[in-house]
Amino acid sequence: MTSKKILHVVSSMDPVLGGVCKAVRIIATSLIQQGIVNEVVCLDHPNDDFVTKETFKLYALGKHNNPWGYHPKLLPWLQDHIHNYDYVIVHGLWLYNSFAVYKAFKRNQRALGLKHQKHPKYYVMPHGMLDPYFQKASGRRLKAIRNWLYWKGIENKVVNYGEGLLFTCEEERLLARKPFHPYHPKSELVVGLGVEAPPMYQPPMDAAFFNKCQGLEKRPYLLFLSRIHEKKGVDLLLEAYKKIRDNPSNNTILPALVIAGPGGDSEYGKKMMKFVSDDEKLKDSIFFPGMLAGDAKWGAFYNCVAFVLPSHQENFGIAIVEALACKKPVLISNQINIWKEIVEGKAGFVNDDTLNGTITLLNRWMDGSFNDKSVMAQQAEHCYKTCFSIEALIDNWTTKVLT
CATH class of the missing domain: 3.40.50.2000 (Glycogen Phosphorylase B;)
Structure with missing residues (x-):
């Protein structure tokens, strides 16, 4: 188990955003305790305080400045580095980081087969972003239409191409099946999300x-x-x-x-x-x-x-x-x-x-x-x-x- 190496791909690790980046930190630091290498690539400025003080290896490629989270450095970096890992975990959907991983795996498929013995597995962890709520909530009609079009063009490929989806709980797994089609991931795994024990009362x-x-x-x-x-x-x-x-x-x-x-x-x-x-x-x-x-x-x-x-x-x-x-x-x-x-x-x-x-x-x-x-x-x-x-x-x- 100590030989395993994981790359987490996330749009941003800024702790102010909470949610996804907090979950990534919990997962990475927890698995590191078991001797499993965990590294993160993100689209933050390399001199950001939270980047320089991170306890695990974090590759910050630079800040994106657009709603999709596009950054020209991410796809080339992934193509050059994903073969160094056993597992690549995409965190979140609807942003460029998930599409970049899909494209990197597609482009490198033949090269990986020719040059490397191992093929990394890639999973998607949606963190609730396939919940039907976001397609039905009042005030989100235009966003719901946008998501449906984006799903048809891009996101269904991201979800269905990888090894499977990772969910934080059973309810999330069941809800994810409802809003979009075609939806046929290769596997659906409930891995949970732990929280460190709180500090003792003082x-x-x-x-x-x-x-x-x-x-x-x-x-x-x-x-x-x-x-x-x-x-x-x-x-x-x-x-x-x-x-x-x-x-x-x-x-x-x-x-x-x-x-x-x-x-x-x-x-x-x-x-x-x-x-x-x-x-x-x-x-x-x-x-x-x-x-x-x-x-x-x-x-x-x-x-x-x-x-x-x-x-x-x-x-x-x-x-x-x-x-x-x-x-x-x-x-x-x-x-x-x-x-x-x-x-x-x-x-x-x-x-x-x-x-x-x-x-x-x-x-x-x-x-x-x-x-x-x-x-x-x-x-x-x-x-x-x-x-x-x-x-x-x-x-x-x-x-x-x-x-």
Whole structure:
């Protein structure tokens, strides 16, 4: 196994983008621990701070400056180097990096056969980008048409030519079959996505977090930690919270609510903040600390009573898994692709991504006994260890892909 060598091809590794680049780092660093060589080629500036400080080999070919992510150096680099690897993993779809890998393999097919004994295998990891949501969501009609045309011309070749597709969960695998045709990948492998165990709780985490939320100290609170974006269902959460608070038959004291993450300066984010600031009672109970990192982030996780995310679409949800790892039950929508694992692990509550569904999530949590919530906290940690730990990730890759 130590002789295996993997190349990950991704449009950008800028950590600000989250999502795909974070998943690549998790996979690469996890497999490196097993003695497997992992390297990345991306379209970032070689002098970017995150490039120079990366812990594994990262080939940054230069920043692209167009929506497709085209860069003239990528295809020649791939043609010159892919024969040095056992596996090439394309991360994400709809951008030039996936097409460049396809073209490099097609162009080098004869040369590889003549000059080299080994032929690298190439897989595509779509990271939720084949989810039907993106073809059906309101406001995406033109993008949906664009994607369909792009699929017919290019992306179906990328998907169907390689060794197969790698999925983070079973739900993603099933959903990927629905939106586009012809769809006939050679294989469909669920490899999961692990999350490192959180750092042990330390008192400085409390100070780092509560400094961001003055007035929250010693109060129970629910934590939303994600982008403040319409897709994440922030409006559903705020409206549900307000309706429960204003319900005269509700005798349970609502926990406070923390909406943490970037996006507060967007039009949607400003609208959400105004919704709260216009209501004197909400202003005292809902906090917007912005994006959290380091001790402040872990302080937010360790001190919350539960994690909540009524998202309209989520391929995996790393923050959800981080909450589970911190022994926190999760209250999520059934549009988050790991919802089945949450239900089976009894690690939280799941409902529709609607206002009524979100109200039900919050009410179910508030109606639970202290003992029920304590048991669920233990089940949350167990769900993390069995489904989403780094150990589970490594096992999936070494037994399903690197064979």
